[in-house]
Amino acid sequence: MVIAEVASSSRVDAAWRVLATVLDPEVPAVSVCELGIVRDVIDHDDVLEIVLTPTYSGCPATEVIEHDILQAISAAGLGPARATLRRAPAWTTDWISAAGRAKLLAYGIVPPGPASNAEVPIRFFPRAAKTVALACPRCGSHHTERLAAFGSTACKATWRCLACQEPFEHFKPI
């Protein structure tokens, strides 16, 4: 019995180590673990269950991520495995790890600030007080402006740096 438990826990630990190498297909700078979408790994003896929480309702990467994860687990000889979806609690950018945030920044994407889950008042960007300018991930200048509320994916906004003239993205808090 004790031996079985040790084996089970090492299989789960090994799975977590494998998952730490599976990168997000849309933002290949961070792993699915650093993004915080792998919520649990459960050993059911016959099958390993990987519990995932999707980032956005319509994120097209969700199915690719599931596929990549199962393939990596299988390639490591830890299968058979299945992925299950856990919607609640909803994913938040607050679950992105410190290491993940550092990697995003190095990749040229400004990591998200704290997400407010409370009701947020409607803000008017054109006139009312502007949002705090982000620091450019390349030159560090705060002389930046937001170009668009959405970017190459729903999770990012498009900004540009007026000092170094380079565009960059912001991972929006959600």
Add this chain to the structure above:
Amino acid sequence: MTQGSIQLKRDPAVQYLLRVGDTALILAQRLAEWCGHAPVLEEDIALANMALDLVGQSRALLTHAGKLEGAGHDEDQLAFLRDERDYFNATIAELPNGERGGDFAFTVLRNLIVATWAKLLWERLQSSSDAEVSAIAGKAVKEARYHQQHAADWVVRLADGTEESRRRIDDALATIWRFSAELFESDAVDTAAHAAGLGPRFADLREPWLAEMAAVFDEAGLAIPAESAFRSTGTRGVHSEHMGFILAEMQHLQRSYPGGVW
């Protein structure tokens, strides 16, 4: 070979969820029509991204509605094999994007109307007695906030922009405002949903919705139009002349190639 239609069981809870899910799905289809045609690249991308969020919300709701219906219908069958009368989206979602293949002012004003409604609805659906609906809402409400913010920014910018942009917002308002009333109509379907704890009565969303719309309109220098007697009826399955064309395009592949997958 073509695929025939499925028959939907008209259960109030199923119909309630489809009113929300179909409104998201059909608006997503309209927003996706902008792909490659929006005024600027950033907005092209923004509209496509919001369409994706709406498709995702719709998939989750249709899947769950299919389970509640209990007839073995999955999200694809519900999206692609229902007849027009079994669609319960609000008519406002199916209106074409505007004149000459698309008017950006019309699109952002409609988005503001629908996203503000959706945000208030999702907020309340978070406390649904149905755990799956509550979980879907927990995610969707965050997305709806961004959709509302995006639309509000643009309505303010266009209304307080050039003569041309103001004229377009005024025209859009004159055309679509009357379709917003349907979003707050209550009947046996949402009354039953409310009694069961599934979700709010739509009529109860009207006051908070008007307050948020008024905040945006104040900033934009627009006046809330007077209420008219006109009521569209999409949520009861009786649609405008535009609905059939959307379904023809949306359903063509699954009808002509039954069960086709990527």
